[in-house]
Amino acid sequence: MRKRDRLEVIHDILNIISERDNSIKPTPLLRFSNLSSQRFSEYLHELLEKELVREGIDKKKRRYLTLTDKGFRYLERYKTITGFIDDFGL
Amino acid sequence: MPPMMPFHMHNSFVSGIELLYTLIIVIICFMIYFLTKEIYDLTKHKGIKHFRSAFFFFGLAYISSFLVYLFMFSTWTMDMMGPRRSLWMISLVPLSYFSTLAIMNLAYSTAWKDIDENKFIWLAVTVSFIVSLVVLIMHAPMILFLFQVFLLILILISVFRKRSKKMLQMRIMYLLLAAFWIMNLLAIGSSRFLREDVRLIIQASSIIIFSILLYKVIKWVR
Numbered sequence: 329m330r331k332r333d334r335l336e337v338i339h340d341i342l343n344i345i346s347e348r349d350n351s352i353k354p355t356p357l358l359r360f361s362n363l364s365s366q367r368f369s370e371y372l373h374e375l376l377e378k379e380l381v382r383e384g385i386d387k388k389k390r391r392y393l394t395l396t397d398k399g400f401r402y403l404e405r406y407k408t409i410t411g412f413i414d415d416f417g418l
Numbered sequence: 419m420p421p422m423m424p425f426h427m428h429n430s431f432v433s434g435i436e437l438l439y440t441l442i443i444v445i446i447c448f449m450i451y452f453l454t455k456e457i458y459d460l461t462k463h464k465g466i467k468h469f470r471s472a473f474f475f476f477g478l479a480y481i482s483s484f485l486v487y488l489f490m491f492s493t494w495t496m497d498m499m500g501p502r503r504s505l506w507m508i509s510l511v512p513l514s515y516f517s518t519l520a521i522m523n524l525a526y527s528t529a530w531k532d533i534d535e536n537k538f539i540w541l542a543v544t545v546s547f548i549v550s551l552v553v554l555i556m557h558a559p560m561i562l563f564l565f566q567v568f569l570l571i572l573i574l575i576s577v578f579r580k581r582s583k584k585m586l587q588m589r590i591m592y593l594l595l596a597a598f599w600i601m602n603l604l605a606i607g608s609s610r611f612l613r614e615d616v617r618l619i620i621q622a623s624s625i626i627i628f629s630i631l632l633y634k635v636i637k638w639v640r
Contacts, residue, residue, distance in 0.1 A: 418466055
């Protein structure tokens with residue numbers, strides 16, 4: 329199986345959140361993202377730090393993740409970004 | 419035989435062309451830098467980061483090269499003959515520093531997976547600083563020229579080691595960009611001896627290469 333690069337993994341994680349009505353708990357997100365728990369934690373930390381996703385607490389006091397405007401913008405611009413990187417050999 | 423232009427008018431005309439050329443290149447460089455801001459902010463991709471830095475530093479290098487030209491030849495500074503040489507030597511420092519950083523960043527933008535970023539930044543800043551210092555202390559801009567030709571040869575070797583055809587095309591483009599910068603450097607250094615039409619060809623070619631890159635950037639980020 330082809331190894332996904334960092335941008336692709338980020339895209340996949342954001343896409344999973346977006347497809348689930350922009351709200352998902354960390355455990356199912358880990359399962360759907362096909363990452364080891366350690367790599368998932370690293371990516372989640374990066375996404376929160378870059379403000380692509382936001383963490384919230386629901387009424388039952390459970391953690392959930394949601395996309396920020398920047399996260400949606402990433403999904404919109406993903407093809408442009410990867411095309412740009414390929415085209416310029418970066 | 420057509421009547422010759424008086425020296426001061428000729429000088430103003432050439433300075434005007436130099437200014438226009440600098441403005442066009444600087445605008446293109448900063449446009450590339452600002453147009454790629456969003457995709458960098460979204461990804462923090464190291465290749466995009468150093469690609470942007472390269473054009474930012476090229477912009478500053480072209481501004482510096484115009485200052486060098488101004489202190490060397492322009493009638494604008496003719497009145498201050500005394501400090502002119504010192505000003506010219508001092509203006510070579512930012513020129514050396516920014517242009518070396520620009521070429522190194524451009525090369526690194528395509529090779530960031532192979533070299534640790536912190537090591538590269540340390541190396542690029544140190545090398546650029548030392549080159550600038552040597553140029554200033556030894557009063558020898560030729561050192562800058564020779565060093566950048568050496569850098570270009572290193573890039574050339576790395577370009578032809580890559581097998582991907584698409585990446586090869588783009589790297590040749592970067593190589594041309596760096597090569598025309600170095601020719602531009604030579605054109606400034608030997609302005610007294612270089613024919614005006616040769617200078618114009620170098621300037622027009624640089625503008626074409628920068629414009630092609632800008633066009634490609636706009637095509638993606640619009």
